Amino acid sequence: xxxxxxxxxxxxxxxxxxxxxxxxxxxxxxxxLPREDAYxxxxxxxxxxGRCFAVFRRERARFRAVLIDERHRPVSDDFVPxxxxxxxxxxxxxxxxxxxxRYFRRSLAPAPARPAEPPRRSPADELYDAIKAYxxxxxxxxxxxHYARLTPSTVRRLGRRLLEAREPDALTRLVDxxxxxxxxxxxxxxxxxxxxxxxxPTATARRSSAASATAAEILSPDxxxxxxxxxVPVWLDPDVRAALPNxxxxxxxxEILRGVGAAPAVALVEGLGLRKEQLAVMLxxxxxxxxxTVFGRLFGPRADPELVAxxxxxxxxxxxxxxxxxxxxxxxxxxxxxxxxxRSRHAD
Numbered sequence: 001x002x003x004x005x006x007x008x009x010x011x012x013x014x015x016x017x018x019x020x021x022x023x024x025x026x027x028x029x030x031x032x033l034p035r036e037d038a039y040x041x042x043x044x045x046x047x048x049x050g051r052c053f054a055v056f057r058r059e060r061a062r063f064r065a066v067l068i069d070e071r072h073r074p075v076s077d078d079f080v081p082x083x084x085x086x087x088x089x090x091x092x093x094x095x096x097x098x099x100x101x102r103y104f105r106r107s108l109a110p111a112p113a114r115p116a117e118p119p120r121r122s123p124a125d126e127l128y129d130a131i132k133a134y135x136x137x138x139x140x141x142x143x144x145x146h147y148a149r150l151t152p153s154t155v156r157r158l159g160r161r162l163l164e165a166r167e168p169d170a171l172t173r174l175v176d177x178x179x180x181x182x183x184x185x186x187x188x189x190x191x192x193x194x195x196x197x198x199x200x201p202t203a204t205a206r207r208s209s210a211a212s213a214t215a216a217e218i219l220s221p222d223x224x225x226x227x228x229x230x231x232v233p234v235w236l237d238p239d240v241r242a243a244l245p246n247x248x249x250x251x252x253x254x255e256i257l258r259g260v261g262a263a264p265a266v267a268l269v270e271g272l273g274l275r276k277e278q279l280a281v282m283l284x285x286x287x288x289x290x291x292x293t294v295f296g297r298l299f300g301p302r303a304d305p306e307l308v309a310x311x312x313x314x315x316x317x318x319x320x321x322x323x324x325x326x327x328x329x330x331x332x333x334x335x336x337x338x339x340x341x342x343r344s345r346h347a348d
Contacts, residue, residue: 004319007085011094014066014084015039022062026055043099044106046141053092053138079334085318087335089136093327097135100144101128107148130155133239133327134162146171159238160247212322213269213276219262225301226265228254234277243281243330245288253280256287261301264308271312273322278329285330289337311336 016039024031042049067075070083078088104124130152146168165171220227241247287295
């Protein structure tokens with residue numbers, strides 16, 4: 001199995017075994033079930049899943065045997081990798097997404113089949129694909145039935161703003177309210193990359209970012225650093241916006257990328273096969289974690305190639321590659337720099 005598949009296997013093994021056993025000590029309805037059926041029952045019952053998360057948050061010390069890193073040391077930070085290779089934040093997101101997908105498939109009617117027509121993707125899968133990047137937190141479990149009433153286009157319109165609504169009424173107001181992007185277009189202060197300031201977009205900016213990036217696409221004409229114009233289409237991607245710490249500050253994001261040296265950027269892209277949106281998210285999240293000064297030492301024009309190579313090696317072990325989602329890329333970088341803590345400031 002791949003490293004990613006191995007991690008998922010180990011997570012499922014823990015959830016179906018020791019985690020269920022601990023939860024059963026506090027939830028009689030779970031303890032009464034056959035052990036092999038308990039996990040699926042939880043995933044199919046949002047109310048029960050919510051109670052499981054409540055027990056975990058209240059009795060976290062009881063789970064210390066499973067909240068350990070690869071050296072069997074206790075882990076208290078949600079963004080530090082566990083022995084399975086994923087952080088607790090990643091595991092929680094995986095559980096919430098699994099429960100949501102199951103609920104969508106149970107509650108949304110399949111698309112009607114037509115003779116001589118190739119099979120179409122179900123409404124449940126269409127909605128899940130649109131919203132999965134925003135299914136991150138245990139507090140979202142009670143909202144899953146309300147998410148099921150949304151259309152994929154509504155989810156794409158709201159994007160990261162979905163995470164602002166923690167109650168059903170707030171979600172309703174968000175859905176029915178005006179779109180701030182239409183009512184008040186963002187006008188960041190200062191100069192913007194050409195394609196955002198009304199000029200003619202470059203060929204690179206018009207090109208789809210779906211394929212893995214190349215050095216020629218992302219570097220400045222002198223090949224010394226990243227070229228912000230190459231990332232213009234990225235800022236409109238809802239998955240990217242969901243993963244970024246400050247998605248509306250395009251000018252600041254462009255300046256951060258402008259300071260990234262060619263060598264570390266190419267090492268990340270070629271070492272992991274990254275797409276442009278993945279590269280942008282990883283770099284911007286790293287800068288958010290460690291601040292401008294340390295970020296410049298690690299990823300600037302004079303970056304130590306050995307340090308970047310270590311990040312690449314660790315990313316491979318965690319399954320970061322062209323198929324990884326932007327949220328996974330963001331969570332990985334936060335786990336790498338967890339010891340620095342969260343920093344939104346830009347000075348050390």
